Amino acid sequence: MNMTNLSPEFLNRRSFIELDARARAQCLFDQGTSTELVGPFDRIESPWLPRQGIAPQSDDGCIIFKGKIGGSPAVAIAFEGAFQGGSVGEVSGAKMTAALDLAARDSEAGKPTSAVLLLETGGVRLQEANLGLAAVAEIVSSALALRRHAPVITIVAGTVGCFGGMSLAAGVSSYTIMTREGRLGLNGAEVIEQESGVDEFDASDRALIWAIHGGEQRVGMGLADSLVEDDADEIAATVRGYVRAGVPAKHRSEQVEFYRKRIAAIDTSSQIDPATLRQKWSNSKGRVR
Amino acid sequence: MSEQVGLRGRVWFKILAGNDTPDNDDPKSVLSRTADFGSEPALFLCVVPDEDSRFPCVRDGQVGLEEAYALATHIRKVIGEDADEPKPQKRPIIAIVDVKSQAYGRREETAGIFFAAATAADAYASARMAGHPVISLVAGHAFSGGFLTHGYQANRILAFDDAGITIHAMHKEAAARITLRSVAELDKLGHEIAPMSYDVRDYARLGLLFRLLHAQDPQNPTADEVAEVRAAIAAAIVDARSGTADLSNRWKSDVARRTRKGTLAVRAALEAQWMNA
Numbered sequence: 324m325n326m327t328n329l330s331p332e333f334l335n336r337r338s339f340i341e342l343d344a345r346a347r348a349q350c351l352f353d354q355g356t357s358t359e360l361v362g363p364f365d366r367i368e369s370p371w372l373p374r375q376g377i378a379p380q381s382d383d384g385c386i387i388f389k390g391k392i393g394g395s396p397a398v399a400i401a402f403e404g405a406f407q408g409g410s411v412g413e414v415s416g417a418k419m420t421a422a423l424d425l426a427a428r429d430s431e432a433g434k435p436t437s438a439v440l441l442l443e444t445g446g447v448r449l450q451e452a453n454l455g456l457a458a459v460a461e462i463v464s465s466a467l468a469l470r471r472h473a474p475v476i477t478i479v480a481g482t483v484g485c486f487g488g489m490s491l492a493a494g495v496s497s498y499t500i501m502t503r504e505g506r507l508g509l510n511g512a513e514v515i516e517q518e519s520g521v522d523e524f525d526a527s528d529r530a531l532i533w534a535i536h537g538g539e540q541r542v543g544m545g546l547a548d549s550l551v552e553d554d555a556d557e558i559a560a561t562v563r564g565y566v567r568a569g570v571p572a573k574h575r576s577e578q579v580e581f582y583r584k585r586i587a588a589i590d591t592s593s594q595i596d597p598a599t600l601r602q603k604w605s606n607s608k609g610r611v612r
Numbered sequence: 613m614s615e616q617v618g619l620r621g622r623v624w625f626k627i628l629a630g631n632d633t634p635d636n637d638d639p640k641s642v643l644s645r646t647a648d649f650g651s652e653p654a655l656f657l658c659v660v661p662d663e664d665s666r667f668p669c670v671r672d673g674q675v676g677l678e679e680a681y682a683l684a685t686h687i688r689k690v691i692g693e694d695a696d697e698p699k700p701q702k703r704p705i706i707a708i709v710d711v712k713s714q715a716y717g718r719r720e721e722t723a724g725i726f727f728a729a730a731t732a733a734d735a736y737a738s739a740r741m742a743g744h745p746v747i748s749l750v751a752g753h754a755f756s757g758g759f760l761t762h763g764y765q766a767n768r769i770l771a772f773d774d775a776g777i778t779i780h781a782m783h784k785e786a787a788a789r790i791t792l793r794s795v796a797e798l799d800k801l802g803h804e805i806a807p808m809s810y811d812v813r814d815y816a817r818l819g820l821l822f823r824l825l826h827a828q829d830p831q832n833p834t835a836d837e838v839a840e841v842r843a844a845i846a847a848a849i850v851d852a853r854s855g856t857a858d859l860s861n862r863w864k865s866d867v868a869r870r871t872r873k874g875t876l877a878v879r880a881a882l883e884a885q886w887m888n889a
Contacts, residue, residue: 494730518716583681
């Protein structure tokens with residue numbers, strides 16, 4: 324996708340990252356077409372947090388909007404990074420799965436309904452551990468079922484990033500949009516430092532973190548599709564472009580042999596330099612997308 | 613953590629698939645074989661430790677880049693080979709699960725382990741949606757991203773009713789540290805709050821399992837115990853073939869109706885509001 328020009332307009336730019344999850348989801352839709360579903364007034368909260376002395380939130384940190392994007396039916400599902408780190412609990416996870424399932428049902432009935440996942444999440448909510456992990460498996464399954472009929476578009480924009488099991492949801496998406504500020508990976512630097520030691524990953528090395536997980540790197544190495552500015556209008560326009568493009572001929576996560584060969588070619592005798600890897604992968608021929 | 617990770621997986625792979633020699637194209641950590649199961653062939657898959665792996669952070673039985681792509685390759689091959697078969701003839705895929713976790717390594721993050729994991733989950737789910745019965749046998753540990761990559765997309769999940777089984781989002785020490793609790797507090801909490809528990813019997817209360825299996829020592833099963841496991845897998849295959857190709861059995865089961873009230877409430881509310889939006 325093209326980048327908008329950076330000229331004086333950036334002063335008038337409306338930051339996407341500074342919006343909360345509700346406003347982020349809403350700004351993607353055509354004016355006046357969107358409605359929030361199972362919102363805070365429905366008060367379906369986590370049944371598990373209060374029993375552990377943690378205040379639940381009446382939307383469980385997952386916000387759903389349904390409406391039209393570029394004239395086509397769409398649903399946006401946004402995780403709120405400010406509530407429990409955007410973590411996936413039983414209710415927030417089931418909300419996302421249910422929205423994907425209903426979009427798939429409409430799509431199968433002849434009304435293709437795209438889904439936009441706004442992933443601002445550290446992954447499974449450890450206070451709901453096994454139901455969070457199960458929810459992630461269900462989300463991935465439902466995203467895969469929907470993407471046969473309508474595109475599943477992931478946005479990783481904000482400072483929380485997209486980590487843990489939810490990075491697999493990004494991985495199976497039809498298209499992934501990232502900002503430079505966004506990060507995408509299975510394990511964050513802190514987790515690796517804790518599990519494998521500071522020699523493996525120094526979590527205080529900010530430059531290294533962005534060199535590995537950052538949006539510029541992920542798009543540059545071909546594991547995400549669009550690098551965008553932190554601009555709500557540009558992001559909405561990019562989403563409209565992907566809704567219009569529809570289901571890709573082949574999804575990235577189906578191209579196993581292509582990516583397996585890339586891994587086979589990596590020298591693992593020392594750590595992998597992210598910039599060199601990006602250059603190699605961005606130049607490789609045969610990339611379908 | 614037990615130092616036994618992977619041993620039980622290998623034992624059960626050998627019992628069910630008959631031979632545990634890795635495929636030439638695969639890392640030594642991936643066991644894959646099509647073998648007869650009852651009256652039909654089935655694809656068996658397992659991830660085991662490889663202490664010589666060229667990726668240091670998978671040597672204790674973690675699922676890394678090569679493991680994920682190898683699993684995805686084998687599953688996609690079977691989907692392709694059986695593409696023209698009618699659904700009842702599509703090969704069952706049996707994932708034998710005994711994995712410590714995903715790999716926690718810098719090499720893995722740099723080369724996009726999140727995406728490798730996604731290709732394996734995609735392959736398992738695509739097989740299920742194409743009509744292959746996908747069955748997981750949890751023989752030991754099933755942790756976090758390791759389980760999401762290998763086994764959690766199954767139509768039906770079986771696990772031994774045994775203290776050596778742990779299915780969880782994060783190992784105890786790390787979960788205690790992150791939730792600011794002691795390991796003892798975490799254990800106590802687990803018995804009150806089922807999704808937090810590290811005990812497979814509490815896990816069974818979530819409604820995600822098809823059946824609990826019995827073996828005195830799952831690493832050295834008797835002939836009768838092997839027969840029971842085979843019968844349970846066969847029953848899971850029949851049940852998967854007669855059910856839907858999605859994962860809805862996990863929240864519609866009788867057990868889930870008691871524990872996953874939040875899931876069911878949110879699904880009902882969204883469905884009711886969806887039509888009018």
